[in-house]
Amino acid sequence: MAAKKKLMQGNEACAEGALYAGCKFYAGYPITPSTEVAEIMSVELPKRGGKFIQMEDEIASMAATIGGSLAGLKSLTATSGPGFSLKQEALGYACLTEVPCVVINVMRGGPSTGYPTGPSQSDIMQAKWGTHGDHPAIALTPAYVQEILDETVRAFNLSEKYRTPVVVLYDEIVGHMREPITIPEPGDLEVIDRAKPDCDPEDYKPYDDKHLIAPLAPFGEGYRFHVTGLNHKEDGFPTNDSEMIDINNRRIMQKIDDNIDDICKNDESNLEDAEIGIFAVGSTSRSAKFSVNAARKKSIKAGLLRPLTIWPFPDKAVGELAEKCKVIIVPELNLGQMVNEVKRVAAGRCEVVGIHRVDGEPIKPAQITELIEKYS
Amino acid sequence: MADRYEIRFSGSGGQGMILAGIIMAEAASIFGDKNAAQSQSYGPESRGGASRAEVIIADAGVDIDYPKATAIDCMLALTQTACTSYYSDVKKDGILLIDEDEVTDIPEGDFKVVKYPILRAAREDIGKSIVGNIISLGMITELTGIVSREEMENAVLSRVPKPFLELNKSALTLGFEKASALKKEL
Amino acid sequence: MAVAKQKLSVPFDYDKYLRKDKLPHIWCPGCGHGIVLKSLLRAIDNKELSKNDLCMVSGIGCSSRTPGYVDFNTLHTIHGRAFSFATGLKLAKPSLKMIIATGDGDAMAIGGNHFIHTCRRNIDMLIIVYSNAIYGMTGGQFSPTTPIGSIATTSRYGNVEPPFDICEMAKAAGATFVARGTAYHTQELERTFTEALGHKGTAVVEVIDSCPIYFGRMNKQRGASEMMENIEKNGTVSVKQVDKLPAEKTEGKLVRGILHRVEKPEYCEQYDKLIVAKATK
Numbered sequence: 001m002a003a004k005k006k007l008m009q010g011n012e013a014c015a016e017g018a019l020y021a022g023c024k025f026y027a028g029y030p031i032t033p034s035t036e037v038a039e040i041m042s043v044e045l046p047k048r049g050g051k052f053i054q055m056e057d058e059i060a061s062m063a064a065t066i067g068g069s070l071a072g073l074k075s076l077t078a079t080s081g082p083g084f085s086l087k088q089e090a091l092g093y094a095c096l097t098e099v100p101c102v103v104i105n106v107m108r109g110g111p112s113t114g115y116p117t118g119p120s121q122s123d124i125m126q127a128k129w130g131t132h133g134d135h136p137a138i139a140l141t142p143a144y145v146q147e148i149l150d151e152t153v154r155a156f157n158l159s160e161k162y163r164t165p166v167v168v169l170y171d172e173i174v175g176h177m178r179e180p181i182t183i184p185e186p187g188d189l190e191v192i193d194r195a196k197p198d199c200d201p202e203d204y205k206p207y208d209d210k211h212l213i214a215p216l217a218p219f220g221e222g223y224r225f226h227v228t229g230l231n232h233k234e235d236g237f238p239t240n241d242s243e244m245i246d247i248n249n250r251r252i253m254q255k256i257d258d259n260i261d262d263i264c265k266n267d268e269s270n271l272e273d274a275e276i277g278i279f280a281v282g283s284t285s286r287s288a289k290f291s292v293n294a295a296r297k298k299s300i301k302a303g304l305l306r307p308l309t310i311w312p313f314p315d316k317a318v319g320e321l322a323e324k325c326k327v328i329i330v331p332e333l334n335l336g337q338m339v340n341e342v343k344r345v346a347a348g349r350c351e352v353v354g355i356h357r358v359d360g361e362p363i364k365p366a367q368i369t370e371l372i373e374k375y376s
Numbered sequence: 377m378a379d380r381y382e383i384r385f386s387g388s389g390g391q392g393m394i395l396a397g398i399i400m401a402e403a404a405s406i407f408g409d410k411n412a413a414q415s416q417s418y419g420p421e422s423r424g425g426a427s428r429a430e431v432i433i434a435d436a437g438v439d440i441d442y443p444k445a446t447a448i449d450c451m452l453a454l455t456q457t458a459c460t461s462y463y464s465d466v467k468k469d470g471i472l473l474i475d476e477d478e479v480t481d482i483p484e485g486d487f488k489v490v491k492y493p494i495l496r497a498a499r500e501d502i503g504k505s506i507v508g509n510i511i512s513l514g515m516i517t518e519l520t521g522i523v524s525r526e527e528m529e530n531a532v533l534s535r536v537p538k539p540f541l542e543l544n545k546s547a548l549t550l551g552f553e554k555a556s557a558l559k560k561e562l
Numbered sequence: 563m564a565v566a567k568q569k570l571s572v573p574f575d576y577d578k579y580l581r582k583d584k585l586p587h588i589w590c591p592g593c594g595h596g597i598v599l600k601s602l603l604r605a606i607d608n609k610e611l612s613k614n615d616l617c618m619v620s621g622i623g624c625s626s627r628t629p630g631y632v633d634f635n636t637l638h639t640i641h642g643r644a645f646s647f648a649t650g651l652k653l654a655k656p657s658l659k660m661i662i663a664t665g666d667g668d669a670m671a672i673g674g675n676h677f678i679h680t681c682r683r684n685i686d687m688l689i690i691v692y693s694n695a696i697y698g699m700t701g702g703q704f705s706p707t708t709p710i711g712s713i714a715t716t717s718r719y720g721n722v723e724p725p726f727d728i729c730e731m732a733k734a735a736g737a738t739f740v741a742r743g744t745a746y747h748t749q750e751l752e753r754t755f756t757e758a759l760g761h762k763g764t765a766v767v768e769v770i771d772s773c774p775i776y777f778g779r780m781n782k783q784r785g786a787s788e789m790m791e792n793i794e795k796n797g798t799v800s801v802k803q804v805d806k807l808p809a810e811k812t813e814g815k816l817v818r819g820i821l822h823r824v825e826k827p828e829y830c831e832q833y834d835k836l837i838v839a840k841a842t843k
Contacts, residue, residue: 007402007412025654046841051653051833056679060646063639067619067650070637071658075650093640117417177415177443178398180405219635219651220658222614226581226630228638237584237630238638283443290442365442 004182010175011036011078013145014104014168015044017152018076020184021191023102024050025068025075027061029083032116033172034106037078058083062090062103069094069101070227072218074156074193078104081114084123084130091165092131093229095252098207098216100159100194102152103167106175107282107333109360118360119172121282122334127167128311134249136256138263139167139311141281145179150189151308157192158263162255163213169310171333173283173362197223205234209247212255256312265308266317270296274303276375277325277350279318279342281310284331284363291368300376310338315345322346327375331355331363381433381522382445385512386462387454389427392509395535396452397429399513403523403531404433410523411436413443426458433522450520452512453479454494471519471562473512488562490519492554498547507547514551519559525552579603579613581633588627592778592786594745594771595625595692601748602661602690603632605755617658619648621668623699624773625692628663642673645680645689652685656830659759660687667697670706670726681735684763685829688755689737691728691766694773702776713780732766733822739765740822745772746793747818750800757820763828770798770816 008016015037018026026041038054045052051068055061061077068075079087084105094101107123109115123130127139138158142151152168159166195215197204201223208214214234217223230238231245239245256263270292271277280288285306295302305321307314318341321328327350330339339354346352355371357363383400385393394416401414416429430445447467452474453459459472459479466472466487474482476491492515498508510532517528529548536544580603589595606616616634620626622641629636635658639647644662652660669677669691680689696714697703704714704721707728711720732740739761743751751769758765772778772789783789799812801819827835 005406007398007406007414025650027650043841046833046837052837053649053653055646055649056675059643060649060676060679063643063646064650064653067637067647067652068654069650070647071651071654073654075654089640090643173415173443177413178401179413179440179443180401180411218655219617219637220615220655224613224633224635226636226638228630229640230638286441286443289439290446293441362444364444365446 004185005180006183007178008145008181009036009178010145010148010170011106012040013149013181014078014152015040016183017149018102018156019044019048020149020189021153021156022074022193023076023156024048024073025065026050026052026077027055027064027068027075028077028079029055029058029061031058031080031083033108033175034078034080034083034104037104041076058086059090062087065101066090066094066097066099069099070219072221074160075101076104077101078106080106080108080116081110081120081123082112084126088126088130089132092133092135094165095131095135096229097227098163098213098252099165099227100163100216101165102155102159103165104152105167105169107169107171109358115360117172119283119362120333120358121171121284122337122358123169124310124332124334124337127169134253136164136252137167137311138162138164138256138309139169140308141169141310142308143170143174143282143285143306145174145177146181147308148174149181149184153189153191154265157190160192160194161213162259162263163194163216164252164256169282171282206236207232207234207248209234209251212251212258260312260316263309263312264314264316266314267306267308269304269306271303271305271321273301274321274324275301275326276303276372277321277328278302278304278368279307279321279328279330279338280304280332281307281338284333287363287365288331288368290365291372294365294369295372295376300372302372302376313341313345318342318345322349325350327351327353329353329355329368329371331368333357333363379434379438380440380446381520382448382450383431383433383516383520383522384445384448384451384462384465385429385509386452386458387427388458389425391427391454392506393427393454394429396509396513397431399528399531399535400431400516400523402534403517403527404431407527407530408523409436410434411438411440413440415443426455426461428458428462450516452516454508454512455479456481459483473515473519475508490515490555490558490562492558497550497554501550502543502547504543507544510544510547511551511554514548515555518552518555574604574607576600576603579606579632581631584631587631589624590775592772592774592789593624594694594790595628597745597748598690598692598751598769598771599628599631601743601751602755604752605759608752608756609759611659611759615657615659616661617648617651618661618663619644619651620663621673623665623668623697625663625665626668642668642671643676644668645673645676648687649680649683649685652687653830653833656686662687662689664689664691666691666693666695666707666728667705670728670731674706678731678735681732681737681764681766683829684736684738684826686762687764688758689764689766691768692771693728693768694771694777695725696773696777698773698776702780712777714777715780728768729766729821736764737766737822738763738824738826739820741766741820742768742770742798742816742818744770744793744798744818746790750818754820761823763826
């Protein structure tokens, strides 16, 4: 057992998870605090028959990542706030063209260049609404180093399964901290590969609406099809037919909506009898767990809902929390992003209060404890 | 041991504070059977500027949730700036280990102060100022007992390149011995 | 008629390369893009390239609609980024034969940085820049190749920006095959494309093309045939003749033909030779 345990940085665990999932292509651009992911992939991919390329900018990195995936390789890029902004148009392209890929965003203080070495959770909404147009969004929020590895594997699985980009969001604290983790052996974690067509190339429809998610053929293997960022028909070619546009735009949302239970994942602690609920992700959820444990020692009925999938939003779990709690506290390293989603779901069933911090410092357990005690 | 044992390494960029934190975390969680979480904060400079690494240690199976220091059991300060900026989180009866040449304005509090010319010893006794962090690790091991000498030695030796094994071993041993003597005065 | 001077070649079956059910194309009457495509398809046929290996990638603009009409692996991407999508595809699957269809706005303005770095890497792909000095898709705005003084919908008083020389740009950035052709000199263009498709590395072919609907109308060039004649008579001179003609006959004219060709290590081969070899040692 001891041999498999390793002290690893969050960003290292991310690269390790990507490789475990079978990632064979990485395109990226240097940016703090995500760069370690690129550095490791540049060393490891060539050893395993994979390809690494440092592109000329963030936009090109996202584009090349999509290109790599269309060639049939599981593809990854990693970035941080400003780079995530630059990637948005191409990210939307991947949503509409349904090309699987994983984007790591190690969140840092913003707006603009902001505070590159300071932690932040201010890209929660960008992960959902960053690119224009209605589009599906899956974003995962690991909080522990082991979880970054596991969730990066899950990100690839969801991406391949649902033919859509998946964003992994974590803050600088989790990205740069080190914890002992167990590297999984092959077979320990599920690894999903995209479905490939087995039909005659003549009959292949890359956006066949008979399937919610059609198989995706790699380029260069006999299925000569067309991919465009224009609204398209089931054969992939552009269309001005309003009915076809409507069907396709709804289908790419429906494939997520119909599978919420498969995509959503939460970690709950002390929620059974909780009267004071806390909703938090990433490093903030670790502060929250510390505070919940401290509150329980004082017999205060506090509990933590920690989503590992923040998009689609865990409406069901938050709704249940709102039913049983008198208050939900939402600590987040931004000026109020998740808190409004929690308010939407709670819809007046309980009080919802935020704790917000944008000074480059983590939310300290004492801040959360103070509020817990106020409501106890 | 309580649920958490908190150690902070502070100095300036280039003094190996983050490496010291990593080695301490590995001594505890890889070469020892405890749990550990190591984090750091740093500015944009690779050299100079204030640098700080923290290690939280807990018994095996105990989750370390908040990964940053809350009440520090032991803190190292290799520069005056680091000492002044970061000492205030040291808890009652905690240990503040300072480089006595560098930190002349010693903060007062209900913690214990251990003074030693760490960087001078690295320079003069070992011959390389770069091993100041390793001497510090030896001292902290001895002062706190949070990891064993053997666990620390294994952790140090697994992190240093082969040509520097002996050098680092000497630095670590120096740290063990000096702290062993100083501990008696606490 | 200028067109009659061109000797017609043997009948050629364009259909085998086209997605006939996607025609008619969107290009305006008089646009040269279809002519360029014909030369390209003939060149592809000359090189006996497999449709399954061919991969055409484009950005946004009139020329970028080309991939929709050809029966290859085709990717119509976002504005300016075709090079980057194509770089990912090529590196991930080096057996693909990459062709980029782009325009002067797509390649030189919004995609300028990617164009430069693609040339610098010398990654194996043919980049065709359909150069008509205008943004046609959006209705006639000036582009980075619009001549000084020309009228466009965003330069009603005349364009004040000096134009890029696409070929010089490509050469300076490191492309190892650089050529210029025109939509008038179709057989020469076919030969140029044939050579370019046989080249290992980044090959850039600028094709001087005309947009009678926007550029022509706004700049008092009455029609498609007049613009074609202008390309022939006033616009360009062959690289084979440029040194033989007196200066007054070549001044202000763009030089046609293969302007630059060198052998240099290609990116994907270098990746295998240097990176993979060291990583797996």
